[in-house]
Amino acid sequence: MQNNLTPQENTPVAPPLNKRVGRFYLTEKLGTGTNGTVYLGHDPVIDRDVAIKILNTSPNLADKKQREHQFINEARAAGRLSHPNIVTIFDASTEGGTTFIAMEFLPGKDLRDELASGRQFDIIETAAVVQKIADALAYAHANGVIHRDIKPGNIFIASNQQPKVLDFGIARAPNRILEEGRTGDVTLFNNNILGTPNYMSPEQAMGKPVNALTDVYSLGAVMYEMLTNQKPFQSNDINKLLQQIIQKNPKSPAEVSPNIPDSLSRIVMKAMSKDTSARYQSAEEMSQALQKFLERDKKLKRKGARNKSDQMAHSDAPNDKGGISWISAAAIGLALICAIYYNLRH
CATH class of the missing domain: 1.10.510.10 (Transferase(Phosphotransferase) domain 1)
Structure with missing residues (x-):
């Protein structure tokens, strides 16, 4: 999952690849935003890929502490939610000076x-x-x-x-x-x-x-x-x-x-x-x-489809008036032929 992933100049770099954060292994850098860097990671316990968002470091200790609180709040707020249209949070922690959130990886x-x-x-x-x-x-x-x-x-x-x-x-x-x-x-x-x-x-x-x-x-x-x-x-x-x-x-x-x-x-x-x-x-x-x-919209589409189907059915059906006219014309023609034949014979 990529979140606010735009290249940032002079943004402190999170731990390099092939490193471990908590129980997760970082395998690929996905991008960097103003608040954190996101990596593709792997959870060896459950054997699944995850997205690891790591808080970008700050040289200011007071700012670092506030940002860590805010960052963990993201996990606290989203972690208590379980909905198919909200990203799932698996873990959040600060270990060895690195603050991170592990969440579902979404292509x-x-x-x-x-x-x-x-x-x-x-x-x-x-x-x-x-x-x-x-x-x-x-x-x-x-x-x-x-x-x-x-x-x-x-x-x-x-x-x-x-x-x-x-x-x-x-x-x-x-x-x-x-x-x-x-x-x-x-x-x-x-x-x-x-x-x-x-x-x-x-x-x-x-x-x-x-x-x-x-x-x-x-x-x-x-x-x-x-x-x-x-x-x-x-x-x-x-x-x-x-x-x-x-x-x-x-x-x-x-x-x-x-x-x-x-x-x-x-x-x-x-x-x-x-x-x-x-x-x-x-x-x-x-x-x-x-x-x-x-x-x-669905009802209108269904209605439109029915109308189109009805129109096609009507266009394919024989025309009653046309059918009757054709039969009448055929009967008249046959009668004329018979009359001519009769006159010729007599």
Whole structure:
């Protein structure tokens, strides 16, 4: 599984290959992100491949301690969840100065890479992927875990096309330990904002406390990009971007592309409502709306297939009027032949 795996200059390197971390053997480097380096590893106890995410080291001791707490929180938050659309965590530990998480290895690409490669998800693919992610988030929320950084880079599309939610590194989980004797939330962005700018909710952009509805908004922003091939808000200036998120409404997906059904466009815009009371009030509610859209599409396709089948059956069936006319004409013709023959004989 690859998570936020982009080359980073001057990023401290995690242990080299052919090394052992805990009980796991590292066999191949998959990539490096801002928070950790991911390796393909092998679990000799169960004899299976795993993905090993190792926290990048920091020369600052205080920063290192905070990052280790945050990193282990990712394992704590995701490790208590068991859902087919959430990455499975097998182990997490700090050994010999190395902090790591072992998780299921997934062949495929994250959604960010899929979009960057030019892949275009059709309307039904988009609705199906987002519905499964909404279902996964509903499960996480029911278990007290808010992701708070839903974005294409944290949605993995496995080779069987099943999406998985990754990286609960800044998730809010019950009894999260930050420092000895204290619980609360670590802030990772601009000292008071959690999340990735393009996909963060207005309340995140304002540095306000968030709840599960922030994940609903972010998932709506991801869906917007999948449908339109563009982010809802774009700016190279971080402050302008945050102001857009807080104050502006993007064009609806149906305005960007007339091929997008209004019903699906409304789902996106409801999820991205700046007013939390106007948003879907849960990820489950959003999942249900998408499920209804997909069911309506199936019904329309079945109806269309039946209509086509009926039309073909009618076109192949003999025309009653035509049949009767042909028989009548044949009878008249036979009568004329008989009359001529009779006259000739007499």
